[in-house]
Amino acid sequence: MAAGKPGPDAAVDQNYDIAVIGGGINGAGIARDAALRGLRVILLEKNDFGGGTTSYSSRLIHGGLRYLEYGELPLVFESLHERRRLRHVAPHLVKRLQLIIPVFSDSRRGKFIIRLGMIAYDILSIGKKIPRHRMLSKDEISKEAPGLRQDGLKGGAAYFDAQITFAERLVLENIIAANEAGAEVRNYSPVIGINVAEGKVRGLQFVDVASGRETEIRARVIINASGPWVDRVLATVNREMPTFMGGTKGSHIIVGEFPGAPAAAFYVEAHKDGRPFFIIPWNGQYLIGTTDIRCEGDPGDVVASPDEIEYLLSETNRVFPSAKLSSTDIHYAYAGVRPLPKREKGPESAITRKHIILKHRKLARGLISIIGGKLTTYRNLAEQAVNKAARQIDSESGPCRTRKEPLPGSIELEEATESLKTNSELSSQCVERLLSIYGSRSAGIANMAKLGEPGGFVDEAETALAAEVIHAIRCEFAKTLIDIIHRRMMVGLLPDQGRVMAKEISRIAAGELDWDKVETKQQFARLEEYNARLRPVIDNQT
Numbered sequence: 001m002a003a004g005k006p007g008p009d010a011a012v013d014q015n016y017d018i019a020v021i022g023g024g025i026n027g028a029g030i031a032r033d034a035a036l037r038g039l040r041v042i043l044l045e046k047n048d049f050g051g052g053t054t055s056y057s058s059r060l061i062h063g064g065l066r067y068l069e070y071g072e073l074p075l076v077f078e079s080l081h082e083r084r085r086l087r088h089v090a091p092h093l094v095k096r097l098q099l100i101i102p103v104f105s106d107s108r109r110g111k112f113i114i115r116l117g118m119i120a121y122d123i124l125s126i127g128k129k130i131p132r133h134r135m136l137s138k139d140e141i142s143k144e145a146p147g148l149r150q151d152g153l154k155g156g157a158a159y160f161d162a163q164i165t166f167a168e169r170l171v172l173e174n175i176i177a178a179n180e181a182g183a184e185v186r187n188y189s190p191v192i193g194i195n196v197a198e199g200k201v202r203g204l205q206f207v208d209v210a211s212g213r214e215t216e217i218r219a220r221v222i223i224n225a226s227g228p229w230v231d232r233v234l235a236t237v238n239r240e241m242p243t244f245m246g247g248t249k250g251s252h253i254i255v256g257e258f259p260g261a262p263a264a265a266f267y268v269e270a271h272k273d274g275r276p277f278f279i280i281p282w283n284g285q286y287l288i289g290t291t292d293i294r295c296e297g298d299p300g301d302v303v304a305s306p307d308e309i310e311y312l313l314s315e316t317n318r319v320f321p322s323a324k325l326s327s328t329d330i331h332y333a334y335a336g337v338r339p340l341p342k343r344e345k346g347p348e349s350a351i352t353r354k355h356i357i358l359k360h361r362k363l364a365r366g367l368i369s370i371i372g373g374k375l376t377t378y379r380n381l382a383e384q385a386v387n388k389a390a391r392q393i394d395s396e397s398g399p400c401r402t403r404k405e406p407l408p409g410s411i412e413l414e415e416a417t418e419s420l421k422t423n424s425e426l427s428s429q430c431v432e433r434l435l436s437i438y439g440s441r442s443a444g445i446a447n448m449a450k451l452g453e454p455g456g457f458v459d460e461a462e463t464a465l466a467a468e469v470i471h472a473i474r475c476e477f478a479k480t481l482i483d484i485i486h487r488r489m490m491v492g493l494l495p496d497q498g499r500v501m502a503k504e505i506s507r508i509a510a511g512e513l514d515w516d517k518v519e520t521k522q523q524f525a526r527l528e529e530y531n532a533r534l535r536p537v538i539d540n541q542t
């Protein structure tokens with residue numbers, strides 16, 4: 001990565017109350033919560049914010065109906081509660097989603113079991129604004145989804161949950177809010193050592209990738225929120241630490257509209273192993289997943305395997321027979337590692353999805369590791385983690401403010417929406433796109449475009465503004481072409497992975513970040529490599 005212009009993260013202090021390791025959803029949420037309480041916070045992320053597991057989820061903000069089978073009622077209750085809060089603090093990102101569960105004569109879970117689950121889900125959702133479930137007859141479900149397999153179809157159930165199209169943006173909004181509240185946030189800053197002396201945590205070392213410079217800081221509490229990398233980060237402590245993680249890999253495929261595709265999301269049981277998986281309308285495409293396979297090795301290296309892809313394709317074709325999907329229909333596929341606690345025995349799906357906030361009291365007082373944690377429950381996890389950290393610091397910190405305080409993109413959202421729709425010369429398609437990514441912050445970007453800083457679009461359809469590139473770099477900590485395309489403007493999640501716009505985006509970024517020809521070429525090559533990793537198998541067969 002080339003050295004960029006100094007951004008908002010340029011200065012490093014030496015003393016912090018809390019150092020957070022990892023800029024995924026949990027680290028970002030923790031940094032925001034702690035900074036809003038008035039604590040001195042630094043967050044260090046080895047790559048880009050939101051580039052880990054958080055980018056590779058099913059993108060649901062949900063109670064987790066499946067967890068009822070394992071008796072995880074408190075987790076479902078907590079998740080449903082948090083779903084309501086997230087719809088309130090980030091309404092531009094978190095939207096209501098209808099899901100349908102079909103029941104066939106050969107389903108392992110019959111209509112009675114599904115109904116029981118639905119009733120329990122409704123009871124645990126009590127007080128929430130989302131409508132209750134409906135049981136569906138064969139005719140009713142066929143009307144909802146005419147492409148559904150008719151052979152053995154007995155009916156089903158419809159219920160509501162929520163979806164976050166761009167989980168990456170939820171991370172970023174937390175990062176921006178943390179920074180606005182005084183936290184120092186640094187991407188491309190891997191932590192390479194944690195110092196413990198006399199059983200107490202003292203500080204850490206990290207590297208600034210752009211300059212290669214190593215920096216040492218002191219921190220009273222260190223929160224290891226590195227997701228599936230938790231054990232790897234613990235291995236950098238200057239004393240031996242136990243291991244905790246037992247991640248499982250989950251893959252998704254992304255395809256376009258297919259013959260018989262449903263308008264609602266479907267939650268269906270795989271014939272092969274009885275595991276439920278999702279077929280979800282998402283970002284103008286369909287997101288299909290996931291798998292659940294124990295995995296070892298660097299979580300950053302996982303890709304969707306040929307077997308997983310074949311499993312997801314054939315199970316989808318089974319439920320929607322006219323789909324006839326094959327690997328050539330796949331736009332891209334992604335895989336991530338769930339940061340779960342180590343459980344060597346039993347099925348992967350039975351491993352708890354509850355989070356554990358682990359204080360390393362005996363070996364390294366002041367060090368806290370986060371094991372597990374869903375996207376849905378990140379806010380609550382952050383609140384609990386900062387409560388623990390604040391007690392450790394024994395300082396006068398304020399109360400948690402994240403329960404009601406809106407994230408940056410939802411502040412004055414209605415006014416910004418109204419103003420963009422009535423006052424700007426942008427097409428309604430462009431306005432919708434901007435709002436779904438930046439929320440009320442779109443108004444500032446549209447203004448930059450209006451002032452010509454820079455003006456114009458990066459696509460022929462005139463939906464993506466050139467000003468977004470500058471905004472990503474100046475206001476959202478983007479440092480590479482991949483950051484801008486995949487985690488700021490979100491065009492990397494389009495069917496062509498943003499290829500058509502990449503050239504123009506890189507031209508604007510090069511001007512802003514002083515990339516010369518060689519650097520621009522390297523940025524492009526890395527983007528191509530990144531995109532190719534998301535098309536394993538697929539490109540080999542076409």
Ligand SMILES: Cc1cc2nc3c(=O)[nH]c(=O)nc-3n(C[C@H](O)[C@H](O)[C@H](O)COP(=O)(O)OP(=O)(O)OC[C@H]3O[C@@H](n4cnc5c(N)ncnc54)[C@H](O)[C@@H]3O)c2cc1C
Nearest residue numbers: 022024025026046052053054057058060191227250375376
């Ligand atoms: C297939 C799949 C589907 C899922 N679906 C859902 C869903 O629909 N809904 C839901 O609620 N949850 C879902 N989850 C769970 C959820 O996505 C994760 O639990 C959550 O994103 C974990 O976030 P995190 O911040 O803990 O980890 P991550 O997002 O992985 O963040 C950890 C960060 O730490 C950084 N890091 C690592 N080492 C270092 C270091 N040395 N120095 C600095 N930084 C470091 C990494 O680069 C990474 O960015 C799913 C998970 C998977 C895998």
